[in-house]
Amino acid sequence: MLKTFVVEDNPEQLATLREIIANHIMINEFDMALTLATPRAQELLDYLDGQPVQEGLYFLDIEYPEQELNGLTLASKIREQDVNAKIVFVSTHAEMAFLTFERRIEPLDFIVKDLGAATVKEKVETDIRVAYERYTKQGVASEAMFSYAKGGQLFNVPLAQVLFIETGMSRNRLVLHLEERLVQYNGKISDETTAHPELFRVHKSFLVNPQKLVRIDKKHQLGYFANGETVDIATRKMRDLVKLIQKSQWTVTFDEN
The missing domain is CATH 3.40.50.2300 (Response regulator)
Incomplete structure (x- = not known):
């Protein structure tokens, strides 16, 4: 900032x-x-x-x-x-x-x-x-940056501030969840998945920064961030996400029950 x-x-x-x-x-x-x-x-x-x-x-x-x-x-x-x-x-x-x-x-x-x-x-x-x-x-x-376009302008924010991206209520609309604010812009989550390999597609509607997760509830298939926000984690994505976190030795708490 x-x-x-x-x-x-x-x-x-x-x-x-x-x-x-x-x-x-x-x-x-x-x-x-x-x-x-x-x-x-x-x-x-x-x-x-x-x-x-x-x-x-x-x-x-x-x-x-x-x-x-x-x-x-x-x-x-x-x-x-x-x-x-x-x-x-x-x-x-x-x-x-x-x-x-x-x-x-x-x-x-x-x-x-x-x-x-x-x-x-x-x-x-x-x-x-x-x-x-x-x-x-x-x-x-x-440092690694996340770029998005809005209103004909290109914006860059540190990737470390990105929590996750979710699909919006309307077609080709995305919501970028940063640590301190939300940004809505036009785009496709599939394109963002390709453009930002540092992020992890945990669900068809959610692309997360795995380094920002603080807790994963395996039973209810939820990922938690420090600010209290959550994302759904698809069953077929859970195993790969856990392996990535453990391999990278990121500090994340796992709830098994």
Whole structure:
């Protein structure tokens, strides 16, 4: 998940940025979260000290009056902790843009507030899409990913977040069960079985990530996940599933009775 942060000391502008970012993430169903939106620069550093972040997206101002940290110093400290940080400055101080290069901050963008609300919104949304695209491409290179298409866009989520896929209520409709949300998209479960050999077809209606199972009830032919969700396991699939789990030495509890 791509974590996003905002530090803006103007309450109205903070609220506006929070709304723009949250809405754009929700509408596009990006695997992102607005983790922290605060007027205090130090609060963000405190968060990073306690919960290190890799490849976060940060929206910062240049100046924070009456605070010890300004935006440039904050950005430098962020870069020290999150070397792949995607930093966007949103400021009225266009003349300060050159300092971001002098400090080797390497920002993703520098948005000038004076351009107007509509332009700022457009640029913020563009930066979110660019940051998310880079994040997903980097993720593909470093870990196994699950891809699906929706609304003409291709989405990637870490395979480790996938619990299972089930057939939907309508023809060629699938429901992707992730650890924290559901996604509906068009597709065939047979195609997903072929495209993702890491997943296991336990039933004509269910394709599971076997590494996410925590318990199997052999008598009632059910597979359980940590969040309480269950899937049916066909009789002819049970033996092969158990053999796979035991061979891979995954931690799964088996109920025999």
